[in-house]
Amino acid sequence: MTSTxxxxxxxxxxxxxxxxxxxxxxxxxxxxxxxxxxxxxVFTFASLLLLGLATAVLKGVPTVTITRLPDVIGLQYLIExxxxxxxxxSKMGLLWVLFCFAAFAGLAHSFVHEEETGTVTVLRLSMxxxxxxxxxxxxxxxxxxxxxxxVTPVYMAMTGMSAGYAPxxxxxxxxxxxxxxxxxxxxxxxAAKAQGTGALYGALGLPLLLVFLMLLLNAANTVYIVNAxxxxxxxxxxxxxxxxxxxxxxxxxxxxxxxxE
Amino acid sequence: MATSxxxxxxxxxxxxxxxxxxxxxxxxxxxxxxxxxxxxAFFIAGGxxxxxxxxxxxxxxxxxxxxxxxxxxxxxxxxxFAAFYLFKKQSPKKAxxxxxxxxxxxxxxxxxxTLATITGSIFAGVQWGSFWNWDPREISIVIMLLLYxxxxxLRAALAGRPERRxxxxxxxxxxxxxxxxxxIWAVPRLVVYxxxxxxxxxxxxxxxxxxxxxxxSAFLAFTLLYIWMSxxxxxxxxxxxxxxxxxx
Numbered sequence: 001m002t003s004t005x006x007x008x009x010x011x012x013x014x015x016x017x018x019x020x021x022x023x024x025x026x027x028x029x030x031x032x033x034x035x036x037x038x039x040x041x042v043f044t045f046a047s048l049l050l051l052g053l054a055t056a057v058l059k060g061v062p063t064v065t066i067t068r069l070p071d072v073i074g075l076q077y078l079i080e081x082x083x084x085x086x087x088x089x090s091k092m093g094l095l096w097v098l099f100c101f102a103a104f105a106g107l108a109h110s111f112v113h114e115e116e117t118g119t120v121t122v123l124r125l126s127m128x129x130x131x132x133x134x135x136x137x138x139x140x141x142x143x144x145x146x147x148x149x150x151v152t153p154v155y156m157a158m159t160g161m162s163a164g165y166a167p168x169x170x171x172x173x174x175x176x177x178x179x180x181x182x183x184x185x186x187x188x189x190x191a192a193k194a195q196g197t198g199a200l201y202g203a204l205g206l207p208l209l210l211v212f213l214m215l216l217l218n219a220a221n222t223v224y225i226v227n228a229x230x231x232x233x234x235x236x237x238x239x240x241x242x243x244x245x246x247x248x249x250x251x252x253x254x255x256x257x258x259x260x261e
Numbered sequence: 262m263a264t265s266x267x268x269x270x271x272x273x274x275x276x277x278x279x280x281x282x283x284x285x286x287x288x289x290x291x292x293x294x295x296x297x298x299x300x301x302a303f304f305i306a307g308g309x310x311x312x313x314x315x316x317x318x319x320x321x322x323x324x325x326x327x328x329x330x331x332x333x334x335x336x337x338x339x340x341x342f343a344a345f346y347l348f349k350k351q352s353p354k355k356a357x358x359x360x361x362x363x364x365x366x367x368x369x370x371x372x373x374x375t376l377a378t379i380t381g382s383i384f385a386g387v388q389w390g391s392f393w394n395w396d397p398r399e400i401s402i403v404i405m406l407l408l409y410x411x412x413x414x415l416r417a418a419l420a421g422r423p424e425r426r427x428x429x430x431x432x433x434x435x436x437x438x439x440x441x442x443x444x445i446w447a448v449p450r451l452v453v454y455x456x457x458x459x460x461x462x463x464x465x466x467x468x469x470x471x472x473x474x475x476x477x478s479a480f481l482a483f484t485l486l487y488i489w490m491s492x493x494x495x496x497x498x499x500x501x502x503x504x505x506x507x508x509x
Contacts, residue, residue: 194425208411258432
């Protein structure tokens with residue numbers, strides 16, 4: 001084996017330590033300044049209040065969906081078909097719209113910050129591109145999960161959203177967090193390189209998240225089905241999870257094109 | 262010296278216009294074919310069964326379906342050149358050309374996607390009573406349109422730095438492949454009910470001979486139009502790049 005080959009091997013085995021080092025550095029900086037957490041957190045809480053106010057009137061509005069016409073439409077039948085218009089899946093959908101906006105308002109910081117302070121060159125010299133991506137992804141994921149863990153219970157208390165089937169609910173939240181953090185991280189790196197403003201970040205990221213939100217709504221519907229078959233839960237939550245996995249795979253493969261000059 | 266240079270320039274221009282005329286037979290053919298499609302859509306193909314009021318609404322198929330197919334084909338052409346740009350070592354000039362090809366495909370894709378969305382929406386308006394119904398096909402095409410748009414936004418944001426623009430745009434095109442493939446495989450299965458007419462192209466009995474004749478001609482005409490437009494855009498790019506090279 002040539003010496004360069006050995007070096008490449010050593011480089012490859014080092015990336016995990018490098019990623020963890022970057023994560024620790026970001027977390028330490030975050031604990032000192034609390035920029036990302038407070039930006040995403042305040043944004044989410046403020047929009048939560050806006051949402052709560054706007055949807056307060058919806059609480060008592062019932063709706064009827066008739067999937068097939070019965071032989072005789074009686075009052076009893078209609079009462080059975082009544083369900084609230086503002087039900088748990090739609091509440092979940094709005095909560096995630098909120099998370100998407102919050103992520104794209106706050107998570108750009110992690111790369112833009114490095115560009116602004118000029119530390120980006122040091123970072124580029126001292127570790128591989130993959131390590132930078134994984135470190136930043138983990139940091140963003142942790143910030144997002146902390147915000148989600150504090151905001152979701154408040155949202156549930158405020159709007160009366162139920163958890164449905166709890167394990168599936170947690171899995172949906174977790175896979176959703178992974179998908180969102182993965183997209184926000186790679187697009188954040190792209191937008192920072194384009195020296196784009198926040199508008200560019202949103203314009204690049206949100207179209208990618210439309211499909212993600214469709215998968216999420218599909219999984220959210222399954223969570224609230226009483227006694228849903230396990231196959232359906234695995235299929236729908238797995239479908240949501242696969243989005244994050246695919247974005248991460250693509251990002252790891254392509255990140256050095258963004259990162260290296 | 263200067264006059265002789267000018268003379269050679271003029272002679273090359275003349276020569277290229279002659280060769281352009283020599284190769285123009287298929288462009289003329291395309292024009293005639295497009296005329297035939299427009300004529301055929303209104304006079305050869307009759308109204309279709311199942312569309313109500315004489316079935317005239319179905320005539321939009323000759324313009325809507327080819328645009329919709331091209332909208333997705335263009336994306337894959339763009340992604341092909343983007344991947345080629347990233348993973349294949351080329352000379353700077355060749356690489357810039359590959360990037361231009363990718364960008365041109367995306368621009369054409371945006372155009373055809375817009376056309377497909379508008380024609381689809383018109384059809385939805387007259388057939389289903391509302392111009393937008395959140396039908397799975399409508400959702401997919403509008404997401405596709407947004408993906409094209411954000412690719413073009415990224416390119417516009419990096420207008421002054423061609424090398425970085427090429428690299429970042431190629432990366433974005435490949436990442437956007439993830440949502441794009443969900444549009445093909447997952448979204449039609451998420452929403453079970455669709456009011457969109459089925460893929461009549463693959464059913465032998467669904468189309469009469471007149472419909473097939475006009476529809477297949479429409480496909481050919483639109484594809485030729487796409488190739489021609491791409492050629493023109495690429496030639497314009499080359500002229501612009503050549504001028505900038507001379508100035509630099």
